[in-house]
Amino acid sequence: MKKVLVLIFVISLFAYLFAGCAKKAEAPAPSTNNSAAGETKKDEQKPAESKGEVVELSVWHYFGSTDGPIFEGMCEEFNKSQNKIVVKPEFVPREELLKQYTIGLVADKLPDVGMIDNPDHASFAAMGLFEDITDRVKQWGGGDQFFEGPMKSAIYKGRIYGLPQNSNCLALWYDVDMLKAAGVEVPQTWDELAEAAKKLTKDGVYGLAISAPKNEEGTFQYLPWLLSAGADIEHLDSPEAIKSMAYLAALVKNGYMSKEVINWTQADAEKQFATGKAAMMINGPWNIPAVKQDAPNKKWAVAKVPKDKTFASVLGGENFGIIKGRKVDAGWEFLKYISSPEMSKKYAEGTGKFSPRKDVMQDSTVFKSDPILSVFVDQLQYAMPRGPHPKWPEISTAISTALQEALTGAKSAEQAMKDAQAKVSEMLKSK
Incomplete structure (x- = not known):
């Protein structure tokens, strides 16, 4: 029955998929992984993590030719920072991403970590796409450094289903x-x-x-x-x-x-x-x-x-979430890494997009010294997400x-x- 409901849901999304609130992704950035992602099932991923083997983590994103290389560079840095997880980012066109998630929920072909436009986060959390990471965020202690609006966009029914990665506003x-x-x-x-x-x-x-x-x-x-x-x-x-x-x-x-x-x-x-x-x-x-x-x-x-x-x-921008039941421990390590002050600052200053973190935006001389960007940073504190609602x-x-x-x-x-x-x-x- 759930799969039938999911199929019905994708039909209602078609008109919405082609209307963007902000800049669409540019031409695809070179991807380090062109194979089909995320076909590992829930009961298969736990042994790989528990035995201490190297875990391959598939990540879907739609970053374009400007910000794609920066994001994939962050993935490479994460891989070099430790020897237990290898992240393999894969470009999925923005206009295809939601359809692939919806089809993947039925066919069990999904990545381990996925990007999502922030107004869509609640919809897919309600469908069971994303892992509830509320307890992990609380234990991490970094959640309070995010602006209210971006963080709210990743919350559904009081639970946290991902972290904001970049933000914008009007x-x-x-x-x-x-x-x-x-x-x-x-x-x-x-x-x-x-x-x-x-x-x-x-x-x-x-x-x-x-x-x-x-x-x-x-x-x-x-x-x-x-x-x-x-x-x-x-x-x-x-x-x-x-x-x-x-x-x-x-x-x-x-x-x-x-x-x-x-x-x-x-x-x-x-x-x-x-x-x-x-x-x-x-x-x-x-x-x-x-x-x-x-x-x-x-x-x-x-x-x-x-x-x-x-x-x-x-609020505009994107979030990342861990796909429910996939490689959750490895996914959380990657999510923490790209959401750290250092990586968030690197991405923001390299792309001109805003970090959803208050500490990064307040400390960045690049944004504070720019007469245009600094106004958007000030405005960001008032930016609220659309919804969130499934x-x-x-x-x-x-x-x-x-x-x-x-x-x-x-x-x-x-x-x-x-x-x-x-x-x-x-x-x-x-x-």
């Missing part, structure tokens, strides 16, 4: 010269943002650009507004939640944001900002290279997403649908959010 980008010419200060509140967007909207330029398509990317961009208003996904029909949706709808209705935001990806929003068609945008650090390339002479900066009740952002793909679809309905005027913000709440109420009961 912030407000602004054109320095445009704000100066309009006499606008960098907005810190919703009221200030609306007023700034009004003054900056002229001569074919919109005050603000966001990404609001009917997929995970739209939900990702909407959540900071929901959270800042003091709302949450369990009460989408609350006055606070409705206020957050009505705020964005008003920006479109008043002409301060383009009606086309419902079709824009975050890469599209970057192009609007880089070409001077938007004075401000909400976007993530993965678009820093794009803006530098597209607009090398533009003077721009970033600030925290303006707040209503509190500053807020949404039905997140369905919940996300309900939210992004409401976003589309409100921004197009098909429904009032209140009606759109009430309808979204009706859709997710049953899903939330399974938390």
Whole structure:
């Protein structure tokens, strides 16, 4: 019966698989292992670990051509640091990974350790993919060094099923010269943002650009507004939640944001900002290279997403978990290694992605001295995960649908959010 349920679950994931909240993996990095991974069964792996034999640990990841070599270099360093475990990383394309996990649960063909996009972690923990490592994390004592949001993304029903490996979030980008010419200060509140967007909207330029398509990317961009208003996904029909949706709808209705935001990806929003068609945008650090390339002479900066009740952002990034019943002891040693301050710092500074560890981000001179990256680091403390919930793909679809309905005027913000709440109420009961 469980296998039947798993097969049903993969069907519901297809629409979700192709909508990213952040930068997709680039061309595959060279892999040190091209064979099929993780076909060892649970009752076969224990003797290999208990007899003191060298344990081969298969690890699935979708790191690309930039961060892949750095990660695989970390794997090589781990192998050289001891003589009991040999890690064999294997690249699996991002768009294939969830399908391979789901099929693997049925066919018993899985790795020993696997990478997972953080909003999907709870879904697969609920399906039984990942090992519960709560007690190991507590004994390790390193769990309290992670930012709240990244750590929360690896927790399901109060238990820990993995560790965050890298993180990102959203912030407000602004054109320095445009704000100066309009006499606008960098907005810190919703009221200030609306007023700034009004003054900056002229001569074919919109005050603000966001990404609001009917997929995970739209939900990702909407959540900071929901959270800042003091709302949450369990009460989408609350006055606070409705206020957050009505705020964005008003920006479109008043002409301060383009009606086309419902079709824009975050890469599209970057192009609007880089070409001077938007004075401000909400976007993530993965678009820093794009803006530098597209607009090398533009003077721009970033600030925290303006707040209503509190500053807020949404969490992006990846986690790693140990596949349930596989080589758990060896997997935990590897997880601790790549999550250590030294390795986390090495990966973060080598890739420009953020470490989920507070101690690393606070001590890294690379991030602290950079006027752009340091703002994202500050914003990261307010970044909360999507969910976590095993039905997140369905919940996300309900939210992004409401976003589309409100921004197009098909429904009032209140009606759109009430309808979204009706859709997710049953899903939330399974938390």
